[in-house]
Amino acid sequence: xxxxxxxxxxxxxxFPMKRKRLIVMGFMGSCPIAGVIWQHIHYxxxxxxxxxxxxxxxxxxxxxxxxxxxxxxxxxxxAAKILKHLATEFDFKQxxxxxxxxxxxxxxxxxxxxxxxxxYREADAILNVCGTQEFNEDLLTSDRILYLESDPGVEQIKxxxxxxxxxxxxxxxxxxxxxxxxxxxxxxxxxTHNLKWLPTRQPIVTDLWKTNRRPLPAxxxxxxxxxxxxxxxxxxxxxxxxxxxxxxxxxxxxxxxxRSGEPFELAxxxxxxxxxxxxxRNGWRFRAPHDLSANYRLYRDYIxxxxxxxxxxxxxxxxxxTGWFSDRSGCYxxxxxxxxxxxxxxxxxxxxxxxxxxxxxxxxxPEAVKRINADYSQHSRAAxxxxxxxxxxxxxxxxxxxxxxI
Numbered sequence: 001x002x003x004x005x006x007x008x009x010x011x012x013x014x015f016p017m018k019r020k021r022l023i024v025m026g027f028m029g030s031c032p033i034a035g036v037i038w039q040h041i042h043y044x045x046x047x048x049x050x051x052x053x054x055x056x057x058x059x060x061x062x063x064x065x066x067x068x069x070x071x072x073x074x075x076x077x078x079a080a081k082i083l084k085h086l087a088t089e090f091d092f093k094q095x096x097x098x099x100x101x102x103x104x105x106x107x108x109x110x111x112x113x114x115x116x117x118x119x120y121r122e123a124d125a126i127l128n129v130c131g132t133q134e135f136n137e138d139l140l141t142s143d144r145i146l147y148l149e150s151d152p153g154v155e156q157i158k159x160x161x162x163x164x165x166x167x168x169x170x171x172x173x174x175x176x177x178x179x180x181x182x183x184x185x186x187x188x189x190x191x192t193h194n195l196k197w198l199p200t201r202q203p204i205v206t207d208l209w210k211t212n213r214r215p216l217p218a219x220x221x222x223x224x225x226x227x228x229x230x231x232x233x234x235x236x237x238x239x240x241x242x243x244x245x246x247x248x249x250x251x252x253x254x255x256x257x258x259r260s261g262e263p264f265e266l267a268x269x270x271x272x273x274x275x276x277x278x279x280x281r282n283g284w285r286f287r288a289p290h291d292l293s294a295n296y297r298l299y300r301d302y303i304x305x306x307x308x309x310x311x312x313x314x315x316x317x318x319x320x321x322t323g324w325f326s327d328r329s330g331c332y333x334x335x336x337x338x339x340x341x342x343x344x345x346x347x348x349x350x351x352x353x354x355x356x357x358x359x360x361x362x363x364x365x366p367e368a369v370k371r372i373n374a375d376y377s378q379h380s381r382a383a384x385x386x387x388x389x390x391x392x393x394x395x396x397x398x399x400x401x402x403x404x405x406i
Contacts (some may be wrong), residue, residue, distance in 0.1 A: 029083045150179050152180025224268070226268070242315055303331055354382035
């Protein structure tokens with residue numbers, strides 16, 4: 001068994017679990033951007049690899065987004081098309097549905113509403129990926145809904161603020177999991193008020209990211225980021241404001257490429273010309289993010305062709321010492337691409353390894369780049385080994401189901 005803090009991953013061949021009927025619930029049809037799609041696919045394929053009977057269902061009153069037209073409206077033809085395509089590629093044909101709860105009669109694509117209701121009643125567990133699923137009367141026939149939080153901090157603060165709707169929603173789940181692996185420990189400052197938070201992390205099906213190709217000599221450290229998040233998830237706690245955005249953290253480390261002596265590339269869309277110019281003066285290159293966001297294969301190719309990843313973490317994750325780790329960074333590691341990422345407390349959980357270097361200050365970044373450049377092959381191998389050791393989907397999901405009592 002591999003000790004990873006408050007939980008363990010079985011690194012020996014798995015003791016077979018009894019085949020379960022499981023539902024993955026999420027939003028990759030209504031928000032079909034590449035990073036979101038891969039988040040969900042890792043759950044679906046990982047559970048399949050464990051031998052379970054896996055269904056994917058979207059059942060929401062949220063209007064879907066169409067990346068081709070950049071519109072949010074009540075039409076769900078694009079959502080249905082992308083889900084049908086993904087179901088064919090990743091082997092969950094006849095096991096998916098999109099239910100438009102925002103329209104009269106709750107029309108569906110894929111499985112009909114009658115079958116959805118049956119699955120809710122029969123499922124051994126329902127995985128609420130990213131914790132975004134609204135409850136409805138049909139869904140609440142299940143008492144085996146697992147909350148899988150990918151963005152730690154906000155919900156814990158709402159609980160500390162005694163927000164009744166948040167507390168009621170969380171307590172309705174069978175178990176609460178969070179990517180904030182420090183939540184509930186002395187390292188995390190927000191009280192949890194007797195809610196039992198279980199640590200987990202993004203499962204990665206590492207086989208989907210492996211490549212034998214070494215990056216080209218011109219390859220650079222890259223990342224993909226949403227520059228502006230409109231402040232909707234910013235939150236105040238004990239007199240301080242905590243931001244749900246990476247933009248301020250990138251600005252703190254804007255000089256990183258110049259100090260490191262080589263360019264970094266960021267796939268993002270900075271509208272403000274003065275801010276963009278500041279980054280360019282400090283050795284940043286920019287790549288338009290829209291085609292990457294709309295094409296999950298192109299997104300994967302971009303990561304594979306990179307030298308590695310340089311990225312920051314959201315202000316909330318850093319200052320609250322959440323122990324969070326990026327799902328995207330896990331994909332870089334699985335592709336054998338070393339990662340340099342801002343510290344959130346994850347080093348205390350994973351330890352220090354080649355292939356993954358955390359930083360807190362600007363001065364640590366050039367040293368990290370120098371270390372990787374000095375023996376790239378070693379750091380590339382170590383990155384793949386880390387992905388397999390800490391993020392392999394079968395290990396992460398086996399542990400999750402076992403600790404949930406499923």
